[in-house]
Amino acid sequence: MAQLRSYIVGNWKMNGSAADVTVLQAIADAAAGHDGVDVGICPPATLIAAFASAAGPVQIGAQDCHAKASGAHTGNLSAAMIKAAGATYSIIGHSERRADQGESDADVNAKAQALQAAGMGAILCVGETLDERDSGNAIPIVTAQLAASLPDSADGDWLSVAYEPVWAIGTGRVPVAGDIAAMHAALRATLVERLGEAGKGVRILYGGSVNAGNAAEILALPDVGGALVGGASLKAESFVPIIEAALR
Ligand code: 13P
Secondary structure, eight states, rough: OOOOOOEEEEEEETTOOGGGGHHHHHHHHHHHOTEEEEEEEOOOOOGGGOOOOOOOTOOOOOOOOOOSSSSTTTTTOOEEEEHHHHHSSEEEEEHHHHHOOOHHHHHHHHHHHHHHHTEEEEEEEEEEHHHHHHOOOOOHHHHHHHHSSSSSTTTTTTTTEEOOGGGTTTEEEEEEEHHHHHHHHHHHHHHHHHGGGGGGSSSSSEESOOOTTTHHHHHHHTOOOEESSSSSGGHHHOOOOOOHHHOO
């Protein structure tokens, strides 16, 4: 299969204000000059509409969506709602939501199906805690998470996977290259086992303390199809070099 296009996505989490549209514009200018890579930004939901109208080639996504189409779910947004605001995909199953909101693999699977039904994309996050890494069982734990969170209907046209070790998020700690490569190979095997040929077309992003200094090495690893970037995506000066690293 031909090499998949790199996919570099910024997850702004609960950060940013309307004034930061200037950051988005600077990222959009850089992305416009680099058409070999897909670039996305997932701002807080309140900024999706304003960002979508200033995004240029940058794909605007949400950070979560509810599995149901409507109903008594105070504070939540459906896939159709985030789509109407201008998002074309959503992150789902981020470890911060799995921890803070108690989201299960079954919840994440249902959210993925809701996004597909709405004609949207999904970035499905999986990853182990430090205790799970130290136990030596990170690979079986994370591949089981993926298997349970992944709908049978998944394919690379609408779904990507993000491997984000919980202990690497926002800590400045990154797994050694061999551990990232081993996990991505195991996730690829799980995708192919479940989805057959379609499993080869799903991009697997790495996330957790990616920055301008380490992006090139991480993105060059086999089966690393891009990066899901938190802190370093909040400023164009730190995010654009990661986009550029994906082109090498
Ligand atoms: P950091 O890049 O800040 O470690 O965050 C990673 C992440 O959680 C992206 O979803």
